[in-house]
Amino acid sequence: MKTTPEHNDRIAKMTFSSVYPHYVTKVEKKGRTKEELQQVIEWLTGFDEDKVKELIAEKVTFETFFQRAKLNPNAHLITGVICGYRIEEIENTLTQQVRYLDKLVDELAKGRKMEKVLRAG
Structure with missing residues (x-):
């Protein structure tokens, strides 16, 4: 299935702060922790917890989030x-x-071992 330019534009303009609480809810509902979610985000993006909080407060779009x-x-x-x-x-x-981030959050919520989620082996 191909993404449309409208779909790509909608994703680019979405704010990370609007989606982050859904990530937290999804993983916690399945018995995982916010700390594990942070570990996944840091592995993918290099953003530590303070930087994630800063980006949430700044209400950056996904476009800006991934540019940084x-x-x-x-x-x-x-x-x-x-x-x-x-x-x-x-x-x-x-x-x-x-979608990389979505997939990692999904795998975490599904109970996959952290080393598998982080592609460590």
């Missing part, structure tokens, strides 16, 4: 389907990066 991120060199190992899209086939870089 230092994407993990192993992020390309994140594959599979999320929201009906095969991650490795998404052509828009920003949309793909947002």
Whole structure:
């Protein structure tokens, strides 16, 4: 399934602060912790907890969020389907990066071992 320019634009303009509480709820509902979520975000983006709080307070868009991120060199190992899209086939870089984060949160919530989520082995 291909993403449309409208879909990509909508994702770019979405604020990280509007989605973050949903990530927290999703992982906590499945018995994982906010700390584990932070570990996943830091692995993907390089943002520590203070930086994440700062970006939330600043109400940055996903576009700005990922422009400031230092994407993990192993992020390309994140594959599979999320929201009906095969991650490795998404052509828009920003949309793909947002889906990387969605997929990691999803895997965390599904109880996957942290080393698997973080593509460590």
